[in-house]
Amino acid sequence: MRARRSCLAVPGSNPRFIEKAQGLAADEIFLDLEDSVAPDAKEDARKNVVGALREGDWTGKTVVVRVNDLTTQWTYRDVIEIVEAAGDRLDCVMLPKVQDASHVVWLATLLGQIERAAGLPEGGIGIEAQIENAAGLVNVDAIAASSPRLETLVFGPADFMASIGMRTLVVGEQPPGYGEGDAYHYILMRILMAARAHDLQAIDGPYLQIRDVDGLRRVARRSAALGFDGKWVLHPGQVDVVNEVFSPSQRDYDHAELILDAYEYYTTVEKRGAVMLGDEMIDEASRKMALVVAAKGRAAGL
Ligand code: GLV
Numbered sequence: 001m002r003a004r005r006s007c008l009a010v011p012g013s014n015p016r017f018i019e020k021a022q023g024l025a026a027d028e029i030f031l032d033l034e035d036s037v038a039p040d041a042k043e044d045a046r047k048n049v050v051g052a053l054r055e056g057d058w059t060g061k062t063v064v065v066r067v068n069d070l071t072t073q074w075t076y077r078d079v080i081e082i083v084e085a086a087g088d089r090l091d092c093v094m095l096p097k098v099q100d101a102s103h104v105v106w107l108a109t110l111l112g113q114i115e116r117a118a119g120l121p122e123g124g125i126g127i128e129a130q131i132e133n134a135a136g137l138v139n140v141d142a143i144a145a146s147s148p149r150l151e152t153l154v155f156g157p158a159d160f161m162a163s164i165g166m167r168t169l170v171v172g173e174q175p176p177g178y179g180e181g182d183a184y185h186y187i188l189m190r191i192l193m194a195a196r197a198h199d200l201q202a203i204d205g206p207y208l209q210i211r212d213v214d215g216l217r218r219v220a221r222r223s224a225a226l227g228f229d230g231k232w233v234l235h236p237g238q239v240d241v242v243n244e245v246f247s248p249s250q251r252d253y254d255h256a257e258l259i260l261d262a263y264e265y266y267t268t269v270e271k272r273g274a275v276m277l278g279d280e281m282i283d284e285a286s287r288k289m290a291l292v293v294a295a296k297g298r299a300a301g302l
């Protein structure tokens with residue numbers, strides 16, 4: 001699995017931001033051709049993105065390009081121009097506003113053809129699917145099962161809220177008047193279940209109040225607590241908070257490693273399945289939970 005705690009959106013039309021992104025600590029950078037690029041700038045943005053992929057230094061990062069969605073006239077050229085010219089520098093293509101499995105299948109087929117024509121390793125380029133409307137959520141299981149290229153399901157809250165008529169203008173925050181609960185819980189859980197049922201990563205979308213770092217931390221903690229693997233960031237000032245929230249704390253990481261060591265010892269040496277570790281009963285299910293935390297901690301370099 002590629003690292004995706006923080007996934008930084010960078011407009012493909014902005015060479016200065018593209019340059020700056022290379023020095024930031026985001027796990028994933030996605031160069032955007034969709035909603036952060038004005039219609040008249042789409043063609044130039046493709047050229048910028050190809051140049052940035054070819055000449056930039058993206059070492060250690062998950063490198064993704066977001067193309068336009070399938071209802072537009074741009075998608076096929078986005079994919080062809082980017083992948084033909086720079087497919088060897090690309091980890092994934094992100095497809096926005098996926099509504100059913102056929103969207104992903106279309107992209108997977110096109111990627112396969114370009115890979116063959118360009119002499120790239122077959123199946124090498126992965127897909128990230130954004131779930132950003134009611135149709136996408138209703139069909140999320142079939143989308144999750146649609147292609148072996150699929151690596152992540154990504155929640156797109158801005159488009160999603162618009163599509164279902166949720167009454168708020170503040171992306172990532174609760175709609176005013178909703179009361180105590182979490183209006184996003186069902187959507188997040190639905191995406192997470194589909195992702196986990198098909199061994200995909202689940203990524204939460206952006207928080208648009210760029211200067212509100214506490215708000216970002218609060219919202220990020222919610223999806224991290226559910227089990228999400230990461231979250232989008234839109235600004236350099238959001239990267240460290242999100243990396244921190246989606247990494248286990250040192251304390252939890254150390255505890256997870258302790259559970260793994262203790263469990264290994266008791267099951268292999270003493271041949272017992274459920275044992276006490278201090279005041280805590282641990283068994284095979286505890287080992288699995290500890291493995292999740294330990295894997296995230298090791299990936300974060302703890
Ligand atoms: C992201 O694409 C969103 O719509 O929130």
Ligand code: MG
Binds near residue numbers: 156
């Ligand atoms: Mg969107």
